[in-house]
Amino acid sequence: MNKYLKVSLTLATIASGSALLIGLTNLATYGFIQVNREKKISDGISKLYPQVTGYGIHVFLAPDDEKYEPEFDAVRFPHINEVYHVEWKENGENVRHYVYNTSGKNAYGQVDLLIAVGGGKVEQMYVVTNTESYGPTLEDNYINKYNNGYLTDLADVKCGATYGAKTVKEQCDEALAHWTAFYGEEAK
Amino acid sequence: MDKIKRGQHKESFLNGILKENPLLVQILGLCPALAVTKSLETAFGMGLLFTFVLVSSNVIVSLLRKLIPEEIKTPCYIVVIATFVTIVKMFAEAFLPELYSSLGVFLSLLVVNCIVLGRSEAFAGQNGVFDSFLDGCGNGIGYTWAISLMGIIREVLGLGTLTIGKVFNFFGDPLTLPILKSTVLDAHGDPLYDFSISIFQNPAGAFIVLGLILAVMAAITNHKKAVEKAKEKAAKEAAKAELAAKAALAGGAK
Numbered sequence: 278m279n280k281y282l283k284v285s286l287t288l289a290t291i292a293s294g295s296a297l298l299i300g301l302t303n304l305a306t307y308g309f310i311q312v313n314r315e316k317k318i319s320d321g322i323s324k325l326y327p328q329v330t331g332y333g334i335h336v337f338l339a340p341d342d343e344k345y346e347p348e349f350d351a352v353r354f355p356h357i358n359e360v361y362h363v364e365w366k367e368n369g370e371n372v373r374h375y376v377y378n379t380s381g382k383n384a385y386g387q388v389d390l391l392i393a394v395g396g397g398k399v400e401q402m403y404v405v406t407n408t409e410s411y412g413p414t415l416e417d418n419y420i421n422k423y424n425n426g427y428l429t430d431l432a433d434v435k436c437g438a439t440y441g442a443k444t445v446k447e448q449c450d451e452a453l454a455h456w457t458a459f460y461g462e463e464a465k
Numbered sequence: 466m467d468k469i470k471r472g473q474h475k476e477s478f479l480n481g482i483l484k485e486n487p488l489l490v491q492i493l494g495l496c497p498a499l500a501v502t503k504s505l506e507t508a509f510g511m512g513l514l515f516t517f518v519l520v521s522s523n524v525i526v527s528l529l530r531k532l533i534p535e536e537i538k539t540p541c542y543i544v545v546i547a548t549f550v551t552i553v554k555m556f557a558e559a560f561l562p563e564l565y566s567s568l569g570v571f572l573s574l575l576v577v578n579c580i581v582l583g584r585s586e587a588f589a590g591q592n593g594v595f596d597s598f599l600d601g602c603g604n605g606i607g608y609t610w611a612i613s614l615m616g617i618i619r620e621v622l623g624l625g626t627l628t629i630g631k632v633f634n635f636f637g638d639p640l641t642l643p644i645l646k647s648t649v650l651d652a653h654g655d656p657l658y659d660f661s662i663s664i665f666q667n668p669a670g671a672f673i674v675l676g677l678i679l680a681v682m683a684a685i686t687n688h689k690k691a692v693e694k695a696k697e698k699a700a701k702e703a704a705k706a707e708l709a710a711k712a713a714l715a716g717g718a719k
Contacts, residue, residue, distance in 0.1 A: 284534050291529070291541050295548035302552045309559035317562070386570045408569045410500070 314405075321391040321403035322361060322376055332363040332376070354455050356381050356448045361391075375460060377452035378405070381444035385409045388444050392452045397461065399423075399431065399449050415441035477588075477596045481603030487580045488611040489682050494580045497571045498612050499671040503623070506632035508616030509609065510564040514553045514572065516605025519581050520598060521549045526589040527597035542585045547576045563632045580604060611678075618665070618674050621645060625661030 322332060361376040374395035381388050386409035393400040402420050409415055415438035422428045431446045487493045497515075502508040525545050533541045554572055557565040565572070575581060584604055589597040621627055625646025630639035641648055647657035664670045 306555045306559035
């Protein structure tokens with residue numbers, strides 16, 4: 278009995294110490310990580326739409342949140358984190374497009390994207406985070422090819438990073454479905 | 466006694482740097498060494514973070530070695546290593562975001578790195594705190610210089626340039642040194658000269674570079690052994706000749 282108690286106590290103590298250290302580090306670094314993330318997103322939006330003069334953010338909320346809006350349905354659109362409404366003027370008229378901040382995971386890691394949607398199609402993608410072990414292949418053979426117009430649709434998943442490409446496609450499909458459901462009419 | 470201890474400390478530190486280098490002699494930690502050595506800065510950054518994890522986990526494992534029951538040693542070591550990897554990840558994401566994105570999943574994979582776990586099991590679990598600290602430093606430095614060397618070779622051969630200040634972006638714009646590829650463009654937008662070989666940026670190139678470094682290391686070791694053998698042989702022959710001369714002298718005297 279004593280042996281089991283010693284084993285349990287040792288494991289519990291080490292796990293608690295680890296949790297405490299990780300918690301303290303999280304407290305110390307969280308603010309910096311958020312600032313970096315926001316900077317990366319604003320850089321991404323500037324790259325996707327260099328002409329943008331301003332953007333507003335719509336954040337996805339859980340259905341039980343008091344600020345919940347039906348169009349931000351986290352259950353129907355599990356990959357979408359935020360939607361940015363980006364605006365600029367063209368020939369004296371206001372033009373509005375949408376940038377979806379999405380996240381997806383597979384067995385090889387995580388891919389976070391900014392997906393620019395306008396006129397019912399994915400215009401460009403920007404990689405915010407890519408921890409996939411096939412990361413560079415996914416970007417070179419799929420995302421960059423799409424951005425540069427070498428891929429006409431997102432169905433081509435024979436790129437040497439099949440799982441990553443599927444994850445990206447899922448996120449794009451979801452962004453398009455959301456756009457069609459809520460902003461398609463406005464675009465017409 | 467003190468001299469012996471000092472000798473041990475020195476050995477704990479120096480062994481990992483060259484004689485028992487984890488990458489080039491023990492051929493451990495190959496996965497990150499092949500994956501994150503596309504550029505000098507990424508490789509060096511990985512080396513630094515690896516050293517921090519190794520030193521910290523070695524020290525903690527050494528401190529706890531007498532308290533941890535034998536049957537749960539490995540799980541406890543993994544918890545300790547995972548804690549430091551998580552801490553390093555958070556710090557890298559907060560203060561070195563470029564490095565964090567370049568390393569990707571390979572930073573998290575340090576949890577199962579055989580060098581870190583191996584040093585905890587084989588050294589820190591059986592030695593004092595100071596020796597474990599030195600062992601961690603030595604192995605960390607050894608791994609860092611080895612992957613940095615791979616990083617330099619792959620970046621110069623694969624991209625033709627050497628960039629400093631892109632990942633460790635503390636001093637303004639990064640500095641790009643044109644070595645095999647000109648940074649000046651001609652009228653068509655192409656570099657004036659470009660002798661880079663893109664395969665060195667691919668995983669195949671990493672294997673080639675590692676193979677070449679290992680071959681050079683083996684050649685140096687073999688040369689040293691051959692020189693030592695030749696010296697030993699010469700000494701033996703000299704001793705034999707001396708004996709023969711003495712015997713001849715003794716015979717002449719009779």
